[in-house]
Amino acid sequence: MQIRSVSPVFVGRDKESAALDRALREADDGTPQAVLIGGEAGVGKTRLLEEALARAARDTGALTVVGACVEAGADGLPFAPVSTLLRGLHRRFGDELTQAAAGFGDELARLLPELGEPTALPAPAGTEEGRGRLFELTARLLETLAGTRTLVLAIEDLHWSDRSTRELLSYLFRSLPRGRVLLLMTYRSDDIHRRHPLRPFLAELDRLRTVRRIELERFTVDEVRRQLAGIHGSEPRARVVEQVYARSDGNAFFVEELAGCLKGDEPPGMISDSVRDLLLVRVEALPETVQRVIRIAARGGSRVEHALLRAVVPGDEDELIEALRTAVGANLLRVDEDDSYRFRHALVREAVIDDLLPGERSRLSRRYAEALEADPALVCADERPARLAGFWYQANDPVKALPATLRAADAARGRHAYAEQLRMLDRVLELWDSVPAEIRTAQRPARDVESYPLCDCVDETLAHLDLLAEITLTARLAGEPERGLSVARRALRIIVEPEHPLRAAWFWSQTSRLLRHLARGTGWEELKRAQALLAGFDPSPTHAHVLTEAATWGVLFDAGPDALETARQAVDLARAMGNEEAELHALVSLGGLMTETGAGEEGIAVMRAAAERVQAGHHVNVFTRSHVNLQSVLETVGRSRESLEVGEEALKLTDRWRLRQTAVWLHRNRGDALYSLGRWDDAATAGRTAAADAASPVNRALSAEFVAQVALARGEYEVAEAEIAVMTEQYNAYDRSVQHAHPAARCKLLLAAARGRILDARELFAAAVAAGLAPGAGSYTWPLVHAAAVAEADAAGVSAAAPGRAEAIGLIRTYAAGLRRHYPVWQAHAELVEAELRRAEGTVRAADWAAVIAALEGLERPYLLAQARAHGAETLLADGDREGAGALLIQAYEAARALGAAPLMRGVELLAQRARLPLAPAAGPGTAGRDDRGLTRRERDVLALVAAGRSNRQIAQELFISPKTASVHVSHILAKLEVSGRGEAAALAHRLGLLTEERVTPAR
Structure with missing residues (x-):
């Protein structure tokens, strides 16, 4: 009887196969899907994957490609499975893929060298923006290729994945809004211990609605x-x-x-009961020559090329081929389509390696290293540096391993794989003391690292400091600020400041930035020390770097005259050093600081000129600040229409340069301008677009904060509460700048006030004041102060004698007195805040509100104007002026209806009812006399989908909101329509004519 070691019959897994087929159908319909298949080693993950891929190709014509993570990924081999997938796609698509990558092939070549030579990274060495752009280009490439057919991309052994691969996959899961793409991944669940790096990755993905997890059980x-x-x-x-x-x-x-x-x-x-012995039974049954080849192959990695194996295995090639044929026939090895071999199961390879003697392991690793050094073409160019470094390290040869590891770190940097670069540099640090001093000094690691000072005279101490400098910067780029801070402080303990002031200043500036990231202060003392160390020395790139950092610090924490002067000096120094990108960064900071301190026209002109240079010179790394900051500054000084124009132009550039995460900021800023102008439906669409594309924590927080802002103004408090929870969770702990802290505090304060929790509202405002952050411009701090004043005034109408009110009002008034009022919109906010405080005190007069209304009528701020008119009407009624009050109430009501500001509408209606004044809102086309039961525009959108029979999940997908938010909207609709179910709601909506308006579909 012939006995096969692999069953030709696929056993069980009906439930799991059905889940994979559902994911394939949804991907085939245009919604990207991802499925993670977990299970212990040997439980059958690969077989399930193979069967699913075969069904996908057979039943839907999907194009399937498989990649695998390799153990070398833990040693710094970045993006290995992604590169394998892209190579597979390149083989299948050929010119079509090259055409899809046209214009960006030099960037994508970092992952797919077949597209050409990657563009050399400019100094400074690597940026977050370059990494983000690489991720975005990869997403766009897959989106384009999936336009004509379904792509099923499989990655095996995710437990071996490098961090860069995990981060890229996470980006893809979040940023592929449409596309016929299905990602299938397997991982060993029994390897995922409590501190395994895959664990937080899995936890993050569990929150995404397009990601499923399957856990395979053992057979019955x-x-x-x-x-x-x-x-x-x-x-x-x-x-x-x-x-x-x-x-x-x-x-x-x-x-x-x-x-x-x-x-x-x-x-x-x-x-034997030993698992290792069981796994070695079939190996030991083979001839000794075959066993030797298997042992050598095992030491070569989880995948080893035929050419490399031929160079390492002694003897005749015919004998090698025969041995490999026997191993493949015994189902111990399998052949991949790129002429490489891998063990059919990693457990067997692990058992073979475990059976080697220690001397055997290091000797085999040396033979691999020597073969690869003699003929680098034996492996792919993108894998060569990391694999060679790994072989020399495993060969226990520090003299050879150190330079090889430095080259591997450089290669990782060239692919924006900063986590793997950091791992390589840490290994260099580990090897440092095992290598003779003359070799250490010859291997200088720092390569113009972000204006780090280098000189021709090198000694051992300086070489060590150069290494620490590169580790410090790489740790920051890799998102490990704790590690970077530790290394920077280590360097500062070594440096004798009088002998090396430039190096010391550089490390102090890095320490400042890292302390801010870790929320351990603002970092000003460290920056001040860095500047003091540079006093009296000739200008240098380090001077420009430190001053540019100080100018950026001023924008965030203290936008005053000192920061303005620092920014001017930074511009001059960067210009003198010929560093155009540093100059442009400094100009953006300078323009923002000039605007903040009152020179708005001049400051905006400086920022516009910088933005034009950024666009003309394709300075992508500066673009993420230049246009976003200009857009924000225009909005904050009240020039909302200009802000929209800048945003529209910038969005074209994000599409051209493939910067989707920068587009998130732009959409978020567009939302602010649209909100100010009273175009709330458009603002909500901008917010949903930003939320749909947001991939980073800060971008998700920014989007959630804006959605909460609109929901609060429209009275959708459950929606606001859910978004505030997302905002609070996603904001990075280090982000303490006013542009994030004050809007976040305002949202929380408004929700507390709406729920009648005035003490909580006071505590939130007091905490914002006590944080000691320098106040921000009009769109950051004034709205927070206004919200606090409104909370006190509204609470005064409920309880005339609440304890602590006088102190709370005093704190608001004192804080407001210190805010700048350089522009009409800021001055209007100041008058509005004072009127609200007088309303809280019971001393407000009609003349106060008349002045506020006059100030706001010259601005395009319809919501603030409607609020002022409503309160003005209240004071006129108290003075007996019913005619004047009635006119203001009608204007306020019309504006509130147009905006969908339900709380303001209800307030005006109650005031009109008490005064027995008629309200005559202007009816829009086709809506005269329509009873909309107080539904907001968003709720009418949701109602239209309910009437069409959509589920909450389908509504969420259609409107780019979460299923929980959709559920909250549906509950509100049922309550407002006073019906018990969705069917009744649909029937009543038809009867009332609520579905006749064309529903606005969000932009995708």
């Missing part, structure tokens, strides 16, 4: 029986099934191994 007794029957070709005896099941415990791979030990139809004989 019946499934073991069916597996044995498939392997043997006949039904096994019950005693055999029982013993195999008992020995394998239902693990599919162990069942196969035990099946190979069967003699006829008898139970397995005497086999």
